[in-house]
Amino acid sequence: DTGSAAAIPINEVDIAYVTPVTVGTPPQTLMLDLDTGSSDLWVFSSLTPSSQIRGQEIYTPTKSSTSQLLNGHTWSIRYGDGSSSRGTVFTDNFTIGGLEVKSQAVQTAQEVSSSFTQEQSLDGLVGLGFSTLNTVRPSSQLTFFDNARPNLDEEVFTADLKYHATGTYDFGFIDSKKHNGTITYTPVQPSPGYWTHSLSGYSVGSGAFQSSQISGISDTGTTLLYLPTAIVTAYYRQVQGAQNSQYYGGYVFPCASTLPTFTFGIEGARFTIPASYINYTRISPTSTTCYGGLQSSSGLGINIFGDVALKAAFVVFSGTNPPRIGFAPK
Numbered sequence: 001d002t003g004s005a006a007a008i009p010i011n012e013v014d015i016a017y018v019t020p021v022t023v024g025t026p027p028q029t030l031m032l033d034l035d036t037g038s039s040d041l042w043v044f045s046s047l048t049p050s051s052q053i054r055g056q057e058i059y060t061p062t063k064s065s066t067s068q069l070l071n072g073h074t075w076s077i078r079y080g081d082g083s084s085s086r087g088t089v090f091t092d093n094f095t096i097g098g099l100e101v102k103s104q105a106v107q108t109a110q111e112v113s114s115s116f117t118q119e120q121s122l123d124g125l126v127g128l129g130f131s132t133l134n135t136v137r138p139s140s141q142l143t144f145f146d147n148a149r150p151n152l153d154e155e156v157f158t159a160d161l162k163y164h165a166t167g168t169y170d171f172g173f174i175d176s177k178k179h180n181g182t183i184t185y186t187p188v189q190p191s192p193g194y195w196t197h198s199l200s201g202y203s204v205g206s207g208a209f210q211s212s213q214i215s216g217i218s219d220t221g222t223t224l225l226y227l228p229t230a231i232v233t234a235y236y237r238q239v240q241g242a243q244n245s246q247y248y249g250g251y252v253f254p255c256a257s258t259l260p261t262f263t264f265g266i267e268g269a270r271f272t273i274p275a276s277y278i279n280y281t282r283i284s285p286t287s288t289t290c291y292g293g294l295q296s297s298s299g300l301g302i303n304i305f306g307d308v309a310l311k312a313a314f315v316v317f318s319g320t321n322p323p324r325i326g327f328a329p330k
């Protein structure tokens with residue numbers, strides 16, 4: 001089997017991407033964020049207090065003839081940005097882009113934090129990290145990819161995220177029309193459960209490439225690129241008027257400043273992030289100060305290759321044994 005579905009930016013700065021999925025019988029359509037940085041599939045639901053719902057579509061298990069309560073199972077997740085959700089679990093038919101998994105664990109939210117309530121276009125998440133990270137207890141549940149894997153033509157899914165445009169997620173095949181040239185693969189460390197791998201180095205603008213192993217996670221669910229402070233300061237040293245603002249919690253600069261590109265290495269291959277991706281957003285609609293798409297990871301304890309980096313490439317998440325990740329130009 002294979003599947004293919006759109007990755008649609010939820011706002012004008014690509015803060016996150018959502019994909020139409022269907023749950024249950026008859027199918028209920030929700031717009032979910034496919035997230036390689038976590039492994040819970042959770043949705044706004046009929047069990048979510050209406051005070052915490054602001055425009056989201058919900059999954060109503062009682063309206064689905066194929067839903068089954070997973071008795072006594074609960075879940076609770078907190079993300080590094082302090083957002084959180086928790087609730088109960090049903091199994092039901094779940095489809096992404098024509099690829100169906102019967103009796104997928106669908107985690108129904110009984111509580112979501114305010115930052116999720118405020119994201120009106122996001123009805124939940126589909127975790128595509130390793131199932132070891134799943135928070136359902138007493139027994140953890142498998143991700144959509146792990147459930148689909150035995151029926152897939154190839155044990156892969158691919159992400160073709162785009163800057164200010166709709167891209168695609170494909171399951172079970174590698175679409176050669178979506179990338180130019182060879183895919184460069186590098187090993188993935190599957191513990192503790194992220195798509196963890198190394199960059200082979202970086203360069204700023206036209207500067208010399210600095211070879212160094214930089215370990216981090218490729219994470220479609222995180223908006224920006226978070227790297228070690230030494231790399232980030234070297235980058236913003238090239239930006240007139242840039243400063244690391246305590247007030248805004250990161251590097252800001254005059255919106256009119258010229259930004260250099262940022263290049264990262266995967267093994268011997270090089271991928272260049274255009275300056276426009278790093279000129280992420282004005283700090284407020286009328287401000288002339290802008291917030292960078294490249295930020296320091298020192299507060300996180302982990303380097304995160306988020307959407308700002310991933311949208312500069314065609315990315316293959318390979319569930320083979322051993323797992324690996326591939327990057328290709330596009």
Ligand SMILES: O=C(CNCCc1c[nH]c2ccccc12)Nc1scc(-c2ccccc2)c1C(=O)NCc1ccccc1
Pocket residue numbers: 016033035036037038079080081083115119122217219221222223299300301302
């Ligand atoms: O959780 C995910 C991916 N799902 C995000 C779902 C989501 C959470 N609010 C959302 C809002 C909209 C859409 C999706 C989400 N990735 C990972 S792995 C390690 C960390 C981490 C660990 C410790 C400290 C910091 C991060 C995170 C993290 O918190 N990223 C978000 C972030 C990272 C940095 C800054 C802000 C946020």
